[in-house]
Amino acid sequence: MLRRLGQSKLQVAPVAMGCWPIAGITSVGVTEAHSLATLRAAFDARVNFFDTAYCYGYDGESERMIGRALGSHRDEIVIASKCGIHWEQGKQVTDGRPATIRRECEQSLRRLGTDRIDLYYLHAPDRDTPVSESAGALRELLDAGLVRAVGVSNFHTTDLLDEFQAVCPIRALQPHYNMLQREIEADRLPWCRAHDVAAVVYWPLMKGFLAGKLRRDHQWNPRDGRQKYPIFQGEQWAKTHDFVDRLRPLAEEIPCSVAQLVIAWTIRQPGITAALCGAKRPEQIAETAAAMRLTLSMSVMEQIAQAIADRGELDSRPAV
Ligand SMILES: NC(=O)c1ccc[n+]([C@@H]2O[C@H](COP(=O)([O-])OP(=O)(O)OC[C@H]3O[C@@H](n4cnc5c(N)ncnc54)[C@H](OP(=O)(O)O)[C@@H]3O)[C@@H](O)[C@H]2O)c1
Numbered sequence: 623m624l625r626r627l628g629q630s631k632l633q634v635a636p637v638a639m640g641c642w643p644i645a646g647i648t649s650v651g652v653t654e655a656h657s658l659a660t661l662r663a664a665f666d667a668r669v670n671f672f673d674t675a676y677c678y679g680y681d682g683e684s685e686r687m688i689g690r691a692l693g694s695h696r697d698e699i700v701i702a703s704k705c706g707i708h709w710e711q712g713k714q715v716t717d718g719r720p721a722t723i724r725r726e727c728e729q730s731l732r733r734l735g736t737d738r739i740d741l742y743y744l745h746a747p748d749r750d751t752p753v754s755e756s757a758g759a760l761r762e763l764l765d766a767g768l769v770r771a772v773g774v775s776n777f778h779t780t781d782l783l784d785e786f787q788a789v790c791p792i793r794a795l796q797p798h799y800n801m802l803q804r805e806i807e808a809d810r811l812p813w814c815r816a817h818d819v820a821a822v823v824y825w826p827l828m829k830g831f832l833a834g835k836l837r838r839d840h841q842w843n844p845r846d847g848r849q850k851y852p853i854f855q856g857e858q859w860a861k862t863h864d865f866v867d868r869l870r871p872l873a874e875e876i877p878c879s880v881a882q883l884v885i886a887w888t889i890r891q892p893g894i895t896a897a898l899c900g901a902k903r904p905e906q907i908a909e910t911a912a913a914m915r916l917t918l919s920m921s922v923m924e925q926i927a928q929a930i931a932d933r934g935e936l937d938s939r940p941a942v
Contacts, residue, residue: 625820625895627794627820627896628793628794628818629791629793629819630741630770630793632771634700634896635896635911636895637669637671637896637899637914638897639664639898640899641900642675644656644657644684645683646683647679647847648845648847649902650843650846651902656904657687660902660904660907661687662692662904663905663908665698665699669911673822674688674703675705675743676729676745677704677707681709682729685703685730686733688734690735701740701741702740702741703741703743704742704775705718705727706723707745707746708726716748718744718748720756721759723763727739727742727769731768741770741773742760742769742771742772743772743796746776747776756786757788760790773792773793773796773820775796776797777795777810783810787817794820794822795822796824797824799888800828801930802862803936806821811894812893820895826885826888827881828853831853832869832881833880834870838859842854864933865929865933868932869926872922876918876922878913879909881913882909882910882916883918885910886916886917886918887918890923899911
């Protein structure tokens, strides 16, 4: 069931746990006990791949929890973290300068309680720092053995990928991707396949929408960060609910949950190595992890394709 991560020696489960929700910044009602239990539940469900970042938490809280919950299983798990974005007075700041990258890596290693990060991403390109300079810093970390493989996230063009790759080998790209947001299929996914680079995708459940559990009359908690995105408003909200309703009978027939159908579809797409499934409760990751063992028939795949075509993709270049 494990898949090789690009040209690296790392072997990862196709369902990875996304460790942003456990940080609690935009997800509501997360306690530390829930978060630690969710990480352990992921491991128990055979998820061996954990995705975090310095900025998951105002001060690296997500990384600290991974160290606490899974430190005793260090050699059985693959930890991915990211540098280059931090919080300042409640706002995210992008900083890809070499000195920042080196410092953030050392701090992440301490928080995670480990001597190496298996996969270390540049979280996003920094407009004020040439990408070759950020790549050079990551290359040094790789050569020093502090990170085992390097990835990049939120790179929107293949030119930028080429520029980075000329200095430091890229083993994984982390873009967003789900049934309705598939723009990487036009350029970056073919690039990944041509260069044997893993595509590790975020928002496979479209921030929970495609889990099929948000009701049409859902009342948002004012602290829930999702309501600011257009997809959770007005006509888009209604159309996506109609789409999820098309998935329900397909899931029932299998039988599985809508979330499982969506994740099983995602990890079957050509070129997709792993789907990052965010979770803040043990039962959520137990549910999505079970999608690793689902097989979807050709008929189900065709009906999903038709539902997607009828819904129409979202133009998600400006955030969802
Ligand atoms: N590189 C980047 O810039 C970037 C950006 C975003 C995310 N990421 C990574 O990708 C991961 C995934 O993104 P995400 O966490 O924002 O979104 P997601 O995986 O699309 O959705 C996660 C949310 O879906 C809901 N959910 C999950 N499993 C469920 C289930 N079985 N049943 C019902 N609801 C379920 C939960 O929300 P509720 O319970 O609150 O409904 C959960 O917080 C992140 O955790 C992070 O590791 C990376």
